[in-house]
Amino acid sequence: MPNSKSLEELVDASEFTRRHIGPNAQQTKAMLETLGIDSLQHLISATLPAAIRTESTKVLQEPCSEHSALAELKAIAAKNKLFKSYIGQGYHPTYVPNVILRNVLENPGWYTAYTPYQPEIAQGRLEGLLNYQQMIIELTGMDMANASMLDEATAAAEAMAMAKRVGRKNRSNHFFVDKDCHPQTIAVVATRAEHFGFELIIGDAATDLHQQEFFGALLQYPGSQGEVKHLQPLIDTIHGKDALAIVAADIMALALLQSPGSQGADIVVGSNQRFGVPMGFGGPHAAFFAFREAYKRSTPGRIIGVSVDARGKTALRMAMQTREQHIRREKANSNICTSQVLLAVMSVFYAMYHGGSGINNIAQRIHLLTKILAQGIVSLNYKLRYQHYFDTLCIEVGDQQQALFQRAQNAEINLRCVGKNALAISLNECTDSADVQALLAIFAAGDSPLDFASLEAKAQQHTAIASELLRNENALQHDIFEQYHSETEMLRYLKRLESRDIALNHAMIPLGSCTMKLNATAEMIPVTWPEFGNLHPFAPIEQAQGYAELFEQLQTMLKACTGYDAISLQPNSGSQGEYAGLVAIKKYFESRGENQRNICLIPQSAHGTNPASAQMVSMKVVVVNCDEQGNVDLIDLQAKVNLHGENIAAIMVTYPSTHGVFEENIKDICQLIHSIGGQVYIDGANMNALVGLAAPGEFGGDVSHLNLHKTFCIPHGGGGPGMGPIGVKSHLAPFLASHPLQDVAGTKPESGTVSAAPWGSASILPISWMYIRMMGNSGVKLATEYAILNANYIAQRLQNHFPILYSGKNGYVAHECLLDLRPMKETSGVTEEDIAKRLMDFGFHAPTMSFPVAGTLMIEPTESESQAELDRFCDAMICIRKEIERIEQGDLPSDDNPLCNAPHTLDDIMGDWQHSYSREEAARPLPYLKAHKVWPTVNRIDNVYGDRNLVCSCVGMEAYRE
Structure with a gap:
């Protein structure tokens, strides 16, 4: 049959958009019919307030194909010059073992997993992280280590804050930093100290320590200029002042040198980069954070621990998530919300492979x-x-x-x-x-x-x-470092760990507020190109013209998506972005002489990091109530404005709200704050519901952080890496973060430094560039529309089984929805945790539990999931609801049912069965599970046992061979 289409028609530049978005035309029609709506445009009009609609993304290029985008980016990458770099200062060329490169860094089974909040389906990553903690403990000589931090400089800043918090007897407000620490570390610590109100002393530790009073001191080991000196006498001097000794150590040097712990250190930080992680022009890299056991309750970040499951089998979990921003909120001195899981496990696998x-x-x-x-x-x-x-x-x-x-x-x-x-x-x-x-x-x-x-x-x-x-023996002694030296054994070990986890390569991960969308292969490919991976972050900028062009283009793209005038790429996580945005606001007011503005208004529904971030820049948090519909209570907001007036620096608002709705009054909120000269911080966590439809910089925002690992497709990596750039209006642009070793255009040194590298985790920025370039103006808008469609489709299918807690004025939700489980809990005793564990039997990761409202599940399907996958999830949830009805009706005992016993493992199914329900009901409750099933490898983990028997280093290998 003759071809009736023209050549131009046969070249489909939007092919990637169709592959990124899950529902096809037929599925879209069926989903809209389920909602009783005739078009996608009708749904958006009924959902998104007309007052904030915008066309800002029209400046983006039109979509292009994968191969065209890759060729375009390859030409940009070629402008980087790969000199031999002997610059050091915490960054070094390294060899990534190919078995780790291919099977971890380039493997979606590792990079698309979420933070291991549901440990029964995250045992692989948890084992990798426990091994990582063991490695850090042995190298540093400390009692405990957490599961990684963002970079060495911010880890040092976190250590300073921790030293102040735990050193209650020491009344000094001074912190000492050895002048031979890395310059980027000094800069980040100085910025953090300034906004905490600490006084920094930078001097020669060998001659100045004994002359000063301080609550803590930071030493570099070896020094930034290379000197290896005895720590013990310096640490003795520090301890003599009832202060804490913090050591920033080189991980490779620790293989030969006596550990800082053996010389008396209280906290040891550093970077894992040279253990098999590319330099990447600054990141992402895992930082380590080790400490004395006495400080375990005050440690930022997360700690992996050993417990047992319901059968008594060894099982791992996040034993301690102090995550003090959620516990202490406005009293927190850390807002750290993530780690660098993917890079941390790469580094320990490097150590295990070499032994x-x-x-x-x-x-x-x-x-x-x-x-x-x-x-x-x-x-x-x-x-x-x-x-x-x-x-x-x-x-x-x-x-x-x-x-x-x-x-x-x-x-x-x-x-x-x-x-x-x-x-x-x-x-x-x-x-x-x-x-x-x-x-x-x-x-x-x-x-x-x-x-x-x-x-x-x-x-x-x-x-x-x-x-x-010098050490007298190898630093790494545990037998985990002697098991996997051949590629065959390492390959199989990595596969065994991967098979114990649920990631996006298995099923949708419907976590609200976390946007677990497709991380397309084409987006990931450039990350491991040598032109991006092998460049030192402090190489002369003339050698990084490819990166410079990438930054400029990505900043232009992000400005179009957000409506802001300037973008800083330095913050390397969402929490760092919040901090950087508030620092810019504070510096702006200082430049105007308005130093009295020290109040930050935060709605009660806010992310826990919001009040913690405000406290970190010495702002006083004032909570604003929400009304019965989950919106910011305008009457209470007006009262707070009337009370505090020109003492208000900012309001932090998440939009659409964490309650899953587009608040109709967002412009009124912004105008009210602006009327008294305050600034509006719009948390960018939910930009997946805005791009192409509305821009925070146009409807009233002054600053937003952007979670590139959410909306813009950088994968979550099992809990990191992330990127949190900030967008600002022009009046805040002069106050964006600078860097002491690279000239970041448009910034000033007095604005401070928030991350170790000038452009944050630069080597993962090509992922977001590829996503926006391939989707183009029409594609990014369509992605947002389908995110809203998919969420409303799930809400419609589930609303007769689980009440939807909040919706907009026309009855629709934004890109996520909250299921209210509290009535069901009253009638059945079934908890949100029971449902989360039961979903594992269906092959799904649970939605977000009890956030932002206790007793709820927050579901976000994203635009990447097809109707078939959405239906599979909804069918699982409806099946679970029917099981709950059987409990309510007395057909299933409240103490022996598929929910309270979930998840079910092969051990359960193969063992003696004495339950009130069948093996088939336990393990294959829906027909699709007969074709393929992902098995949880452990039963429900006993958290109480783990708390009472806290073990955060590796047990013997026999525990894993049981």
Whole structure:
């Protein structure tokens, strides 16, 4: 049959949009009929307030295909220049073992999982994280470690805040920082200290500690310029002042050096980057945070622990989520809400693959090459600033600094300038003998006249680390580090762990407020391109023109999506974005002399991070009530405005609200705050309901953070990485975060620094660029419309079984909905946790439990799920409701039913069966489970047992072989 279509018609640029959005045309028609609506446009008109509709995304390009977008981004990436980088300062080239690259970093079974709040279907990630904590405990010599932090600099800032909180006897308001800490760490700590009201003392620990009074002190080990010095005398001095000693340590150096814990440290932080995680122009990287057991209740972040399940089988869980922003709220001194799970487990798998001896060999090789380089440098008549070092040499070069630096640049080598008369060189796992010879050639102003074999012989006889500071055995001793050294064994181990988790490659994850949408393969591919992955964050910006172009284009895209005038890409999580936005507001008022503005209004439905973030910039939180429909109570808001007036700095509002509705009065709220000169912070957690339809920067917002790991497709990675850039109106743009080591356009040093790297976790920004580029103007709008359609379809199907707690004025929800379980709980005794665990038997992760309202489930299906998947989930929920009815009617005992015993494992089904319901009802309650089933690997975990028997390091391997 002749082709009747033109060539242009046959080229479908919107093909990716159709693949990203779940429902096809036929399914869309059927879903709209279920809602009693004739079109998608009718639904949006009935849902979204007309007053906030906008066309801001029209400036975006039209959609393009996957291969076109990849080719376009490849051309941008090619503008990055990959020099050999010996800059150090916490970032080093590393080799990612291919078995980990392919089976973890590039594997959706690992990168699309959610935070392990439902541990029975997250045992794989939890085991990886427990192994990670064991690794950190052994390397640092501390009692306990948490499950990772965002980066080394913010971990140090969290340690400072923790030291102030636990050091109640010490009344000092000063914090000491050794001047040989990394510059980016000093900058982040200084910013955090300023807004907490702490006084920072930056000095030489060797000479200044005893002269000062402080509540805590931060030391670098080895120092940023490379010196390895005894910590013990310094820590003794710190303890003598009843202060806490915090050590920022290099993870590879800890393979050879005596641990900070053995020298008396109270808290140890650092970066895992050089354990098999690419530099990525700054991230994402896991940071470690280890501490004395006495401080376990005050530790930020999350801690994985060992417990037992209902059968007594060893099982893992998040034993401690102090997450103090939810517990202490406006009294919190940490708003940390996430970690870097994907990067943390990569780093421990790296350690497990190499083993204790392998890690020791890598460290020894780096150290030996550094000693060889040192011998050559000295032979060429240069002087070393420090005689004790691990991998970094600081070389006194006098007035030759710039000439030598430029000579290195001409050879495509990056060195680090120290002051005006020294150069630093940090060697790494990827350095070889040829690299050392190339470095010596630079200092020799031509081919080095030195004999390498002779230099090596001298180096082997030379001591560059004091013998009492060397470990006597491998740092990693647990048998988990001796099991998986062959690729076959590691491959199978990674697969075993992956099979114990539910991720998006198994089923939809209907978590409200978390937006677990498709992370398309095409979006993920550029992350591991060397042009993006192998660039040092402090390399001269001329070598990063590809990244610069990417940043500029992504910022333009995000401005179009939000209606803001400027975007900062520095915050590397949503909580950091909140903090950065409030810092900008505070700095803005300081510039105007309005220092009295210290009140932040926050609705009672807000995320727990909101009041914690406000407290971190020394704002006083005043809670605003919500009305019976779940909206901000305008009468109460007006009363609070009347009471506090020009003392109000800001209001923090989530839009659409966490109650799952578009509040009709959002513009009135913004206008009221602006009328008294305040600023409006619109939490961007729910941008998936706005992009292309409404823009917070146009309906009244002054600043918003954007969860790129939600709306803009960066995957959650089992609890991290994330990115939380902020958008601001033009008057706040001068107060966006700067950086001490890279010039971030339009920023000023006095605005401060919020993350270790100048553009946050830069290497995952291509994911969001790809998403917006492929979806285009029409696609991002369509995604929002389908997110709203899918949520309303679920609400419609479930409303006769579970009451929908809140809806808009026309009876529709936004992109998520709240099921009210409280009436059912009264009549049956079944809890939201019982339903969450029972959903595992159907192959689903639970919705969000008891947030923002206790006794509810918050469901967000996203636009990526088809009608078939939505129906499968709804069928599961309806089946569960029928089981609850049987309990209510007395057909099932309240103490022996599929819900209170859920989840059911193979052990249950294969073992003795003495229940009031059948094995089939337990394990295959719906027909689709006969074709495929994901089995929970443990029964319901005993949290009380875990709390009473707190174990947060690895048990013996026999526990996993039971």
